[in-house]
Amino acid sequence: MDFFSELISWTEEHKPSKQLLAKKKLQLCKKYKRREIPTDVEIYLNTPKGQVGAVRQYLQTKPTRTGSGVAVVATMSKPGICPHGSCTYCPGGLNSYYGDVPKSYTGKEPSTMRGIRNDYDPYRIVFNRLEQYIVLGQNPDKVDQIIMGGTFPAFPKKYQEDFVRLSFKAYNDFSRVFFPRGKFDLEAFKQFFELPSPVGNPEREARITKKILALKDKQAHALEEEEVLNEQVAIRCIGLTIETKPDWGFASHGLEFLKLGCTRVELGIQTVYDEILKCTNRGHTLADSKKSIADLRDLGFKINFHMMPGLPGPSGKRIDRERDIACMREIFSNPEFRPDMLKIYPCMVMPGTPLEKQFRKGAFVPLSTEEAADIIVESKKYVPEYCRIMRVQRDIPTYATTAGVNRTNLRQYVTELAKKRSVKCRCIRCREIKQGVVKGKPSINVQEYEASGGKEFFISIEASDKLLGFVRLRFPPRSLHPAITLKSALIRELHVYGMAVAIGASEEEKSQHKGYGKKLMAEAERIARVNGKDKMVVISGVGVRAYYRKLGYAREGPYMVKSLK
Numbered sequence: 001m002d003f004f005s006e007l008i009s010w011t012e013e014h015k016p017s018k019q020l021l022a023k024k025k026l027q028l029c030k031k032y033k034r035r036e037i038p039t040d041v042e043i044y045l046n047t048p049k050g051q052v053g054a055v056r057q058y059l060q061t062k063p064t065r066t067g068s069g070v071a072v073v074a075t076m077s078k079p080g081i082c083p084h085g086s087c088t089y090c091p092g093g094l095n096s097y098y099g100d101v102p103k104s105y106t107g108k109e110p111s112t113m114r115g116i117r118n119d120y121d122p123y124r125i126v127f128n129r130l131e132q133y134i135v136l137g138q139n140p141d142k143v144d145q146i147i148m149g150g151t152f153p154a155f156p157k158k159y160q161e162d163f164v165r166l167s168f169k170a171y172n173d174f175s176r177v178f179f180p181r182g183k184f185d186l187e188a189f190k191q192f193f194e195l196p197s198p199v200g201n202p203e204r205e206a207r208i209t210k211k212i213l214a215l216k217d218k219q220a221h222a223l224e225e226e227e228v229l230n231e232q233v234a235i236r237c238i239g240l241t242i243e244t245k246p247d248w249g250f251a252s253h254g255l256e257f258l259k260l261g262c263t264r265v266e267l268g269i270q271t272v273y274d275e276i277l278k279c280t281n282r283g284h285t286l287a288d289s290k291k292s293i294a295d296l297r298d299l300g301f302k303i304n305f306h307m308m309p310g311l312p313g314p315s316g317k318r319i320d321r322e323r324d325i326a327c328m329r330e331i332f333s334n335p336e337f338r339p340d341m342l343k344i345y346p347c348m349v350m351p352g353t354p355l356e357k358q359f360r361k362g363a364f365v366p367l368s369t370e371e372a373a374d375i376i377v378e379s380k381k382y383v384p385e386y387c388r389i390m391r392v393q394r395d396i397p398t399y400a401t402t403a404g405v406n407r408t409n410l411r412q413y414v415t416e417l418a419k420k421r422s423v424k425c426r427c428i429r430c431r432e433i434k435q436g437v438v439k440g441k442p443s444i445n446v447q448e449y450e451a452s453g454g455k456e457f458f459i460s461i462e463a464s465d466k467l468l469g470f471v472r473l474r475f476p477p478r479s480l481h482p483a484i485t486l487k488s489a490l491i492r493e494l495h496v497y498g499m500a501v502a503i504g505a506s507e508e509e510k511s512q513h514k515g516y517g518k519k520l521m522a523e524a525e526r527i528a529r530v531n532g533k534d535k536m537v538v539i540s541g542v543g544v545r546a547y548y549r550k551l552g553y554a555r556e557g558p559y560m561v562k563s564l565k
């Protein structure tokens, strides 16, 4: 007997209460050495047909929200090349050491493997990812999609548009088939995906792929139409991220991103030293980086910088620790940078790259795990409260690298070292309430700072030093889109965390914890008005447009806008 068959038979026999069932799950997890406790939906999906009727009423058959409330869907673009050639440390691409894989990837990362399994078809990738969320008992009703692999805007326009259109079609079709009238239909889901079934059965996979492709070919709509449909369906795309490099992230590219529905850009800044950009063959200058940041910010995008400590300098040797730390300090002290989010990926030596040759000759020695952790911890001292550190390591498995930090324990080193040095990170991630309980009376704080020639306001709601939500307001110094007038203010991000209110809280306290988004927007509008702005322009994910409509906003091109007159 395995975990599921024992639990299902037991449920059939004992007709348990929720508490009893939870206890039994724990007991069986120990017996079968399962680390994760399966959700009710997961159990239900593993119930053989003959027993479904008997156990259905004891299992909650509705998937619940993911921990963060948002389901990330990483979609890998097809293998390609970057137009400038290759950065000296960058793996992958066409005819690479790994064969044809997306540029910057090895084919071993979970997201690339999903891409390969699904022939890099965004429709199938999205279906596959949504299926996984539901099998784990999580409801992916708010999707944050990221398009990965190389320099996406350098692909032909038609490819870019089809990629996004098919992603949206997948959200819409998935919603229509498995969430008729907004309600999850577990039976339809079980039937379609032939569950329960053993993992890796090729015949079953072929049958499911055929069914997915049949849906894909039905009822083709244009991108704009798919996006409008997505405003009302069960699975909504609330944010779309595109990865690019600065010389493919100027205003002209940004205007195209807006047409695709993009709300955030991941930008490969890597370093603030021109000579390093040159000797690593980045194909752009520092001036390009600054221009791209300013252009994208003035169009309203959230910007996530990728930074790479431990790069080689012109001599071929790695730059020293002090310069790496100074680089990280510079991106926060210099208003021409100041990222909203940050990914710190220490430079690794990857097979088949020019950097690997330098390494083999003994000219270049990459950062060790300890050295990388040291630089990251020192950098944390400069990270302000308006920035979120998203990641400190890539998801490339260590076995796929030649040399460099050990993927499996960098984060652990960083945590231990920060503790030892009493470095308390104040970034958004370290202060967000997550699923915690709100303690104390929330208050609104406003931090003002200069960035790329404009004024930024980081407006947050906090209680007991925990972040409950925030909004990013910008006064752009110029107009890069007809919807953005010179008297417009921009909302680049609104984020409210899922949270609980302490048990026993009074009705008054409970009501204080409602409508944070509305309160933050009201404060942003107030600040804009007192500063002489007469229009608010919001860069809104397609799936959040309906929310802004409720606040009096209307569509103008890719934005949601409201008069403040």
Ligand code: SF4
Residues within 6 Å of the ligand: 082, 085, 086, 087, 090, 091, 103, 104, 149, 150, 151, 245, 268, 282
């Ligand atoms: S721009 Fe990015 S994807 Fe392209 S070669 Fe450089 S690191 Fe790789």
